[in-house]
Amino acid sequence: MILHHIQSSVTADNALSTCLRYIDAQDSILLADDALNCLLNTQWQQRLADFKLYVLIEDIEARGLSERLPQSANISIIDYDQFVLATLQHTKVITW
């Protein structure tokens, strides 16, 4: 069970697409920084629908996205303490 750490926008970098090529169904994804913007796009929401996703609350609030992110059961909004916990709950972290 791996935590995949994406920290760039899907429009600038294919880190997330590459991650999705190799991801296992049980893995999770942390969409940090501009990576989280893809959640505003329905096509990306669908591509990511089967994975457990984490998003940092500071990243969301910094971007004024609190009311705009989809209310979806697979998305967990976390703080940095929970980010640390998530790294320990997974066997390793891959930063793409």
Place this chain on the structure above:
Amino acid sequence: MKKVCVIFRHSPIGNTSSREGLDFAMLSASFEQEVSVVFTDEAVLHLLPEQQPELVGSKDYLATFKALSLYDIDTVLVCQESAKQFGLKESEFNFEAEMASVKQIQLLIQQANEVVVY
């Protein structure tokens, strides 16, 4: 000793990510870690012969990839899907590497203790 998988996903020329990733891979191997290497996305272009990075002001670090086996880095996989995208055939590879399916690369990633991406 840890199993360390180093994934290259950026093009060889035009950025220094791979050069610094290669330094890391070789140093890890010389510190007795079990290192494997994967080329995916545009990084499959590392395998192309006849590159001359010095023409655009880069160091010719590509030659160093030929030394991976001297550092006991025996698992060197190239993503078949990416190679196909860039029109690259296994017969053209300029250093020892093996074309691999997504499944093979997934397995390597899962078995590694750490995976770093450059």
Place this chain on the structure above:
Amino acid sequence: MAPLQEPFFIVMNKFIIQVNGTVYGSTASFRALRFTESVLSLGHQVSHVFFYQDGVMNSSALICPASDEHDLHRAWTKLATEHNLHLVNCVSAALRRGVLSAQDANENRKDAFNASDKFTMGGLGELVTGIEQSDRLICF
């Protein structure tokens, strides 16, 4: 603070943090700093913070943001002082980018140096042994 799950609260884990993002123009280093703060506040250990690639720019003592901007260099040195945190630069990555310690400047016959003494110049070997000895490697 977020509710902690007991098994993780009792077990102390060792982290190594790798910072590849530069000091200005990317938020990677800021997020690495926030993550490191949380690791320490939860009672875990940080073997060291290793600055590689453009991350070495965080060690420049000449970083001078305007007074209303966040000073990441200062934030790292402050955290290091408060927690006795080991900040390590990859020396070759630093030299290539014009980040030099006093000793590097002397050895390379340069007139000035800029790396803050809170950052140690080290080799990639420190990253490799740090990874080997830590429970988790987190890159930013």
